[in-house]
Amino acid sequence: xxxxxxxxxxxxxxxxxxxxxxxxxxxxxxxxxxxxxxxxxxxxxxxxxxxxxxxxxxxxxxxxxxxxxxxxxxxxxxxxxxxxxxxxxxxxxxxxxxxxxxxxxxxxxxxxxxxxxxxxxxxxxxxxxxxxxxxxxxxxxxxxxxxxxxxxxxxxxxxxxxxxxxxxxxxxxxxxxxxxxxxxxxxxxxxxxxxxxxxxxxxxxxxxxxxxxxxxxxxxxxxxxxxxxxxxxxxxxxxxxxxxxxxxxxxxxxxxxxxxxxxxxxxxxxxx
Amino acid sequence: xxxxxxxxxxxxxxxxxxxxxxxxxxxxxxxxxxxxxxxxxxxxxxxxxxxxxxxxxxxxxxxxxxxxxxxxxxxxxxxxxxxxxxxxxxxxxxxxxxxxxxxxxxxxxxxxxxxxxxxxxxxxxxxxxxxxxxxxxxxxxxxxxxxxxxxxxxxxxxxxxxxxxxxxxxxxxxxxxxxxxxxxxxxxxxxxxxxxxxxxxxxxxxxxxxxxxxxxxxxxxxxxxxxxxxxxxxxxxxxxxxxxxxxxxxxxxxxxxxxxxxxxxxxxxxxxxxxxxxxxxxxxxxxxxxxxxxx
Numbered sequence: 001x002x003x004x005x006x007x008x009x010x011x012x013x014x015x016x017x018x019x020x021x022x023x024x025x026x027x028x029x030x031x032x033x034x035x036x037x038x039x040x041x042x043x044x045x046x047x048x049x050x051x052x053x054x055x056x057x058x059x060x061x062x063x064x065x066x067x068x069x070x071x072x073x074x075x076x077x078x079x080x081x082x083x084x085x086x087x088x089x090x091x092x093x094x095x096x097x098x099x100x101x102x103x104x105x106x107x108x109x110x111x112x113x114x115x116x117x118x119x120x121x122x123x124x125x126x127x128x129x130x131x132x133x134x135x136x137x138x139x140x141x142x143x144x145x146x147x148x149x150x151x152x153x154x155x156x157x158x159x160x161x162x163x164x165x166x167x168x169x170x171x172x173x174x175x176x177x178x179x180x181x182x183x184x185x186x187x188x189x190x191x192x193x194x195x196x197x198x199x200x201x202x203x204x205x206x207x208x209x210x211x212x213x214x215x216x217x218x219x220x221x222x223x224x225x226x227x228x229x230x231x232x233x234x235x236x237x238x239x240x241x242x243x244x245x246x247x248x249x250x251x252x253x254x255x256x257x258x259x260x261x262x263x264x265x266x267x268x269x270x271x272x
Numbered sequence: 273x274x275x276x277x278x279x280x281x282x283x284x285x286x287x288x289x290x291x292x293x294x295x296x297x298x299x300x301x302x303x304x305x306x307x308x309x310x311x312x313x314x315x316x317x318x319x320x321x322x323x324x325x326x327x328x329x330x331x332x333x334x335x336x337x338x339x340x341x342x343x344x345x346x347x348x349x350x351x352x353x354x355x356x357x358x359x360x361x362x363x364x365x366x367x368x369x370x371x372x373x374x375x376x377x378x379x380x381x382x383x384x385x386x387x388x389x390x391x392x393x394x395x396x397x398x399x400x401x402x403x404x405x406x407x408x409x410x411x412x413x414x415x416x417x418x419x420x421x422x423x424x425x426x427x428x429x430x431x432x433x434x435x436x437x438x439x440x441x442x443x444x445x446x447x448x449x450x451x452x453x454x455x456x457x458x459x460x461x462x463x464x465x466x467x468x469x470x471x472x473x474x475x476x477x478x479x480x481x482x483x484x485x486x487x488x489x490x491x492x493x494x495x496x497x498x499x500x501x502x503x504x505x506x507x508x509x510x511x512x513x514x515x516x517x518x519x520x521x522x523x524x525x526x527x528x529x530x531x532x533x534x535x536x537x538x539x540x541x542x543x544x545x546x547x548x549x550x551x552x553x554x555x556x557x558x559x560x561x562x563x564x565x566x567x
Contacts, residue, residue: 019371026359026367033358105353108321113371113414114344269321269339 019115023123027097028130036096040088040194041131045081045139052077052205071238074143075150076206079158079237082136083165083230084198089128089135090169091176092194098124098177099186102270111268121262125170132166154239161236164252165229171255171262178266200224207231225251274333276418276449277301279318282327287313288473290327295418295449300440302452302460305470305553311453312351313473315422318451319350332418344372347416349407349424357396361387361406364395365413372414384438385409401432408439419443421452425459437463461549469553476556484552490520493547494529500536505529511558518551 031037101107110120176189200220202210207221207230221227228247235242242248275294282291288310295301305311316322318329323338330336332343342348355364365387369376382388385405390398398406408424421440425433440463443450454460460467461481469476469484477484490509495516496502502510508521508529519529526544533542 022367022370026363029363030356030359100356104356105350106355108319108350109348109353109368109410110371112342112344112346112348113368114373115371 019119020123020126023115023120024126024130027123027127031093031097031127031131034097037093037131040092041085041135042138044088045085045135046142048081048084049077049139049143072147072150073206074147075153075237076234078140078143079161079233080202080206080230081139082132082158082162083226083233084201085135085139086128086132086162086165087169087197087226087229088194089131090166090171090173091197092173092190093131094124094128094170094173095177095186095190095193098174099181099183099190102267103183105270107268108270117263117266117268121174121266124174125167128170128173129163129166132162136162152239153237157236157239158233161233164248165233168225168229168251168255171258174266175258175262178262180265180267180270197224197226201226201230206234275330276332277318277451278330279314280328280330282314282317282324282329284313284317284322284324286473288317288324291468291470291473291475292327293468293475293478295451297417297449298444298447299465300444300450300452300463301466301468302454302464303468303470304454304457304460304464304549305476307455309455309470310473311423311455311470314470315350315420315453318420319348319422344414345417346420347411347414347418348420349404349411349422350420351422351426353407354403355395355406355410357394359395360391361393361395361398362391364406364410365391368410369413374413374415377409377413381409381412381439381442384442385435401428404428405432405435408436412439412443416443417448419448419450421450423454423456424452426454426456433459457550457553458548467549469556471553471557476553481549481552484556485547485549488520488547488552488555490522490547492521492523492526492544493551494519494526494542494544496533496542500533502529502533505532511555513554518554520547520551520555 098107101110111117172193173190176193177186181189201207201224202217202221207218207227210218210221225247228242228244229251231244232242232248275296277295279294280292283289291310291314293301293303303311303314313322317324317338318331320336320338320340320342328335332345334343336342355361365376377385377387385408387405387409390402390406395403395406404424408421411419411421419440424440425436428436437459440450440452444465452460452463454463464481466479467481467484468478477487495518498512498515498517500517502508502517502519505519506528507525508519511518511520519526521529523544530542530544
């Protein structure tokens with residue numbers, strides 16, 4: 001006797017691309033309803049911009065950088081914020097989302113479907129990429145409307161560099177979020193990691209600005225991964241390869257290693 | 273014919289010892305025992321969240337271990353599983369039906385579980401009973417051959433409980449197999465084609481509810497307060513419990529017992545009823561070797 005007439009169509013094979021797209025749509029809808037996500041991805045860059053506008057020296061974002069003729073302060077800030085948002089989307093959003101999904105048993109339930117593990121992880125990366133793209137686009141449109149177009153910029157290079165930063169941060173987020181960790185643990189660990197990266201990258205301020213003000217802090221930014229990535233994004237935005245490219249290459253390699261580790265340690269079950 | 277679920281000599285310390293049973297097509301098997309008797313541990317092993325010390329589990333022809341993916345023909349609604357609070361029920365239904373490659377729950381199951389009014393709501397805003405119905409709906413959305421349910425109606429009102437039981441019947445009618453872990457013996461009696469009684473992590477007895485009740489060898493049962501002296505009653509079997517003493521026997525024998533007890537109990541009226549699975553469980557738990565009852 002043929003098994004079950006419960007549903008209108010017997011369960012069949014599900015295409016991988018269809019699965020990823022289904023997951024992306026469901027997760028985007030869910031994340032946009034989660035207050036921390038719009039706050040981290042959309043409100044954060046504007047909040048930083050607002051704060052910087054209130055600080056002496058940033059009241060006139062259209063003045064040119066001393067060391068870089070033709071580059072305005074705001075032109076340095078846009079890629080800086082894009083990089084920071086990529087870090088927030090990868091480390092903060094994905095880690096918190098994974099721990100929440102695991103704590104409710106949703107990960108376990110998803111894994112009982114025909115979905116492949118890689119499809120779920122790919123969907124996370126695509127969701128993070130979409131959030132970064134939307135946030136960067138919004139931030140750029142607003143700043144361009146207010147301050148005008150930069151003298152020179154390379155959107156394609158910017159997109160490529162942002163892809164690198166997003167990949168690195170998503171890899172870190174998947175590894176951190178994939179660890180067997182309680183929801184409270186993730187709520188502490190993810191913001192802490194992001195805060196350390198953000199603070200050590202120069203607090204959203206172009207890090208060259210700290211060289212004269214607080215040399216020790218500038219030294220911190222020279223070893224901060226996010227600062228290196230932000231430099232990379234900024235130089236790509238200007239159509240150049242950053243001097244910090246070896247550090248970025250190292251981070252990319254580390255991200256690949258993190259992917260391999262994620263595959264081994266990712267906790268789907270939430271067992272204790 | 274291969275069983276949909278085959279559990280063989282499953283042990284996990286503490287709480288589960290050499291438990292074996294099967295679930296066949298078109299059958300509802302209730303694994304039942306009061307809390308703390310191994311049901312939760314068994315479900316952990318079946319779901320893959322707990323690692324058994326010994327024994328093995330075969331689901332839909334595939335041997336599964338802890339952490340292994342369960343076969344896609346399995347649907348499960350386990351205790352402690354939920355959806356993210358901000359996810360809408362309709363979104364979850366759509367997501368899971370697409371991941372399973374089905375067109376979602378058919379209308380009759382949506383009606384049976386009364387899910388229609390819940391579809392636009394966020395999961396976090398549902399009551400406990402509504403959540404349970406949604407989770408069972410999600411367990412069935414993938415057109416499963418085997419369904420695992422972990423005490424699906426515990427603590428729910430009569431309405432939700434009945435709806436869930438009807439949904440289980442629907443799976444059976446669709447020639448699927450259902451394994452329900454329960455601690456409510458009355459519900460197990462209503463639901464089950466076959467019952468596996470658990471006591472202290474061991475299988476106490478297994479069979480249809482009717483067969484297990486027949487093991488009592490009595491047509492009627494009566495509960496009296498534990499302080500009454502019942503040792504002189506004739507033709508009745510006595511089982512002393514903490515809250516009551518149970519008398520088993522034929523209706524005339526119990527009516528005679530009422531007469532004998534009346535000097536001690538005054539005008540109190542005792543009710544004689546037919547034995548239930550709970551009575552069978554109490555009796556089987558009380559005898560040192562339950563197999564002796566069958567002999």
